[in-house]
Amino acid sequence: MNTEKRPVILDCDPGIDDAVALLLAARAPELDLRAVTVVAGNVGLAHTSRNALRVLTLAGVEVPVCAGASGPLFGPVVTADEVHGADGLLGLPVPEPAFPLSEEPAWDALYREARAWGGALEVVATGPLTNLGVALAKYSDLPRYLRRIVLMGGATDFGNTTPAAEFNIYADPEAAEMVFRSGIPVVMCGLDVTHKAYLTHADIDRIEALGTPQASFAAATMRCGVEWHEKFLVPGAPMHDPCAMLYALEPELFTSLHCWVGVECRGAITRGRTVTDAYSDAKRDPNTELVTDVDRAAFVEAMTARLAVYG
Secondary structure (H helix, E strand, O other), X not given: OOOOOEEEEEEEOOOHHHHHHHHHHHOOOOEEEEEEEEOOOOOOHHHHHHHHHHHHHHHOOOOOEEEOOOOOOOOOOOOOXXXXXXXXXXOOOOOOOOOOOOOOOHHHHHHHHHHHHOOOEEEEEOOOOHHHHHHHHHOOOHHHHEXXXXXXXXXXXXXXXXXXXXXXXXXOHHHHHHHHHOOOOEEEEOHHHHOOOEEOHHHHHHHHOOOOHHXXXXXXXXXXXHHHHHOOOOOOEEOHHHHHHHHHHOHHHEEEEEEEEEEOOOOOOOOOOEEEEOOOOOOOXXXXXXXXXXXXXXXXXXXXXXXXXXX
């Protein structure tokens, strides 16, 4: 174990923005990336598993990649291949995997690493939270061994998959509710902040100018994000999953508040909504650090600097 770096597991569903978050994590000097656990989400599990291996190969880093859930705890599988392409990476040229998928299930890897680190392990979760839901159901003592979970998901006011719900939470609201109720410290980077952490074409030009295969790949995924969000009048590509990773690395770039968050699991038109009691008089006990704002200029500089390590 490397005791000079913070141990972390990235639980993800690559996906173009997960891929960029993975590039940020793979070479972050302050992190010891213990494993990448994958879940069905943006595309099916076979694609997300292979994509994690391919992106790590692109990064030149070999860490265990452990496959997890192929669908939510309850209900039908929800995907977003209309955004991420049939393969999850827009058909972009990415190297074939240089190493195989681990045989260890994602939830077992999460628990084993959490126990081994004795409470120091962090999880950055950028996909549906099914793997964590299974881990919590299987290992009731898991919460005592996790330092925190930084997740990309939810929103206070709006959704992107339905009017009420953000994709990652909508894809498995029951698992998300288990995470928020677990007692593990949770940081929620939802649409409220990720839509402020956007990159413009000019920002992406700077990243592409780094001239590495990793920067070129990241820039290509980001340009697709700009084009997708132009029809929604967003001024750039929201860095949804990189936002959660950057919070884990540089929380000083962000503004947050401590509040209660719950997940609606039964509503006919509100399933998957994150109900955030940030401003009411209900006085529920806080369970979440809700990230609400970001210094966008500093965020762009941090993204660019961290992708420059591949030079």
